[in-house]
Amino acid sequence: MTDDQGTSKKQGQDVNPNLAAVSIKLPPFWPKDPTIWFAQVEAQFTTRGITSQSTKFAYVVASLQPEIAEEVRDLLITPPEENPYDKIKTQLIERTSTSEQKRLHQLLISEELGDRKPSQLLRRRRQLLGERQLEDSIFKTLFLQRLPTNVQLILASTRDTVDIEQLSLIADKVLEVTPNVSSVAAITKSSPPPANVVAANFSPSIANSSSEIDELRSLVSKLTTKVDALTDQLAQRSRGRSRDRAYRGKRQFSRSRSKSRPRFYEKPGGYCWYHFKFGKKAEKCIPPCSYGKSGEQGNNKASD
Incomplete structure (x- = not known):
């Protein structure tokens, strides 16, 4: 009698998690922060009383986008026999999380304010910082520069x-x-x-x-x-x-x-500008000038 009751109770524990899981709908996988995604997923598992590793594994796999599923293809083709959920969780976080070098680059250089509030930018930068230790004054300066x-x-x-x-x-x-x-x-x-x-x-x-x-x-x-x-x-x-x-x-x-005026302003008859302007009274002559050839030297005082 006792064995039957124990057996019945044990079967109920095995079945209940799967029955409760029928109504669960996990959000799409979030590659930007897989750790946060798993925290949300596990909260749903807890509220539904789901404890089976294989059940949790199945629901995680069903929530993966195709490009994310490719990252853990080996685990999907050959599911681990022991603790499949724990293993796929570890591998998804490792394989999809931003690399240390890229996170540092975002923290120091590429992460901009955009259309976010400064307080939202600060939370994002703390996320990029992760568990790394950075002096408060330096972290503050990097934040203010953005x-x-x-x-x-x-x-x-x-x-x-x-x-x-x-x-x-x-x-x-x-x-x-x-x-x-x-x-x-x-x-x-x-x-x-x-x-x-x-x-x-x-x-x-x-x-x-x-x-x-x-x-x-x-x-x-x-x-x-x-x-x-x-x-x-x-x-x-x-x-x-x-x-x-x-x-x-x-x-x-x-x-x-x-x-340049005296040099280029010449009479068509061949006189320079001075003889054209002053005639016999001209005191200067700029060659070529035909005035002297006619015997009418303007600067010859004897002829006056």
Whole structure:
């Protein structure tokens, strides 16, 4: 009697997980972060009471996209006899996870803000960092370098006194009230955000004091003024150089005409300009000139 009850109870334990699994639907495999995907899958297994290795293995295999299934083809063709779920989990994480070198490259160089919030970018960078240890100040600098220039300027005075989590939340709020620009020149085209608008969007736990906000506003305003002044100076110098070039060009053209005029302005009869203009009173003669050949030398005082 006892054996029958024990047998019945044991059979119930074997059957229940599979019966409960009928209604389960796993999300598609997420190659971007397989560890997170398995955490979600195992949460569903737990809520359904699924403990069988073979059952979990089957559901994981059914959720794989074709390109992912190719990565573990050997395990699909010949499933492991012992702990098949544990083994396919280990191999999927190892074979589809971003390599250490690629993760480091993304962390240092290629990972940009895009259309995400700064706080979302921070979480992504922590994910790329993984279990590696990196000095907080270096990690903070790498994070801030990926933010728009205007946000970096506003956070400049607080970056050393506020931790990176709070900085990311402040950056979220700054982007909500200021335009997203990528250069210092661009922010000079628009006035800095009013301090009261920025302060109103910060939660009490992360908001700067009014004096700090005034300081940030003053800093951006001074920078804008300096850039505008420099732009005006460059424009004035450019206009001055243009006027000088135009004036020198006119003088050079005028001198060229006055010097070349006697040489090229000749009478069709063969007289030089001086004899054509002054006749016998000409005190100069520029050859070739036919005036002297006719015996009418303008500079011969004896003939006068």
